[in-house]
Amino acid sequence: DGGITQSPKYLFRKEGQNVTLSCEQNLNHDAMYWYRQDPGQGLRLIYYSQIVNDFQKGDIAEGYSVSREKKESFPLTVTSAQKNPTAFYLCASSMGRRETQYFGPGTRLLVL
Amino acid sequence: AQSVSQHNHHVILSEAASLELGCNYSYGGTVNLFWYVQYPGQHLQLLLKYFSGDPLVKGIKGFEAEFIKSKFSFNLRKPSVQWSDTAEYFCAVYNLNFGNEKLTFGTGTRLTIIP
Numbered sequence: 001d002g003g004i005t006q007s008p009k010y011l012f013r014k015e016g017q018n019v020t021l022s023c024e025q026n027l028n029h030d031a032m033y034w035y036r037q038d039p040g041q042g043l044r045l046i047y048y049s050q051i052v053n054d055f056q057k058g059d060i061a062e063g064y065s066v067s068r069e070k071k072e073s074f075p076l077t078v079t080s081a082q083k084n085p086t087a088f089y090l091c092a093s094s095m096g097r098r099e100t101q102y103f104g105p106g107t108r109l110l111v112l
Numbered sequence: 113a114q115s116v117s118q119h120n121h122h123v124i125l126s127e128a129a130s131l132e133l134g135c136n137y138s139y140g141g142t143v144n145l146f147w148y149v150q151y152p153g154q155h156l157q158l159l160l161k162y163f164s165g166d167p168l169v170k171g172i173k174g175f176e177a178e179f180i181k182s183k184f185s186f187n188l189r190k191p192s193v194q195w196s197d198t199a200e201y202f203c204a205v206y207n208l209n210f211g212n213e214k215l216t217f218g219t220g221t222r223l224t225i226i227p
Contacts, residue, residue: 045215
């Protein structure tokens with residue numbers, strides 16, 4: 001069953017805590033992306049990676065970090081430096097840049 | 113900076129009404145264009161896309177969109193909506209000449225269909 005999985009579905013963060021969101025794909029896609037979705041703001045790009053061991057900042061990278069050690073995996077860490085982390089986080093992948101992006105089910109992050 | 117405008121923030125229609133959602137982008141050049149849909153509680157999924165060729169593209173569930181280069185527009189249409197079309201719709205644009213490796217999304221249009 002091919003696709004993109006994200007876990008957990010809901011995540012709670014305490015103040016000062018780093019949390020990591022998981023994203024895995026078995027589509028053999030080279031490129032992977034992280035977006036943040038807030039009501040009325042659409043999707044904003046946090047980070048993207050076109051190949052393993054390489055990634056670039058998107059529009060709102062401050063307070064976030066990523067790694068791309070495997071083609072299938074692109075975890076996102078929301079650090080304590082991100083002052084407004086409450087949002088819906090979407091992971092996506094595509095065969096290459098400019099190609100159609102396919103999305104995972106998302107993780108909703110809430111702050112306690 | 114690149115921008116994508118979806119001027120209709122919330123559209124309410126009755127079943128069987130015709131639908132047109134606007135999408136305009138701010139720059140010229142060669143573009144790849146997308147419409148995505150997010151049904152309540154479901155993944156964001158591709159509705160249709162335009163890369164090249166016939167500017168009138170057909171997607172899933174009876175949706176279509178027309179690329180008008182001179183107007184920088186890619187409006188989404190459906191002749192007769194159903195209650196199951198209730199969802200949020202996002203237009204997205206990839207500018208192939210901009211040198212910026214990202215897909216730019218509009219802010220979305222929430223569509224509510226009244227039975």
